[in-house]
Amino acid sequence: EAGVTQSPTHLIKTRGQQATLRCSPISGHTSVYWYQQALGLGLQFLLWYDEGEERNRGNFPPRFSGRQFPNYSSELNVNALELEDSALYLCASSFRGGGLEQYFGPGTRLTVT
């Protein structure tokens, strides 16, 4: 069974640009979560999508946004990129409604120059 997939693996952008990251959950999972892991820091919760809707977000500015598609895949958009947005962005999925166990994808490493 395929796990969570993310694309691209690496992304290099310049300050002020926009970045789009994509995630496909495990088949049967309807919840998708986004986390940011900056160097030397723990994973920080960004967003939770379930059944196509944003259900909750962490302490991040509005320029971090996203959506979930009818097939439960998800997109994370980061607008007006800043240098400190450079991090590993991890997507996780679970069964419906914030299921107990979350399974992570390999991540997208975003570098902002």
Next chain:
Amino acid sequence: RKEVEQDPGPFNVPEGATVAFNCTYSNSASQSFFWYRQDCRKEPKLLMSVYSSGNEDGRFTAQLNRASQYISLLIRDSKLSDSATYLCVVRDPRRIQKLVFGTGTRLLVSP
């Protein structure tokens, strides 16, 4: 105070050794706890959930102490392949979908 705190290590142990990590959490209402393993530049992988009664999976044993608000992970007979960062994870009791991660404890197992 951080929501989840771990000793960053590294813990350097020889193969075959027994090693234990502790993690403390600040919210006494927390109900669900996990240990994840993260290899260098890879995604976290669920190692085990931590139940009130404690649980064991092969060489790995997890314990929960609610009174003192800490979780422990014991690894027996360490293997070279156990070298990784171990993340203590607590579910936010106010928002069950939110996992709060510790910054991890690094383990290095040497021959």
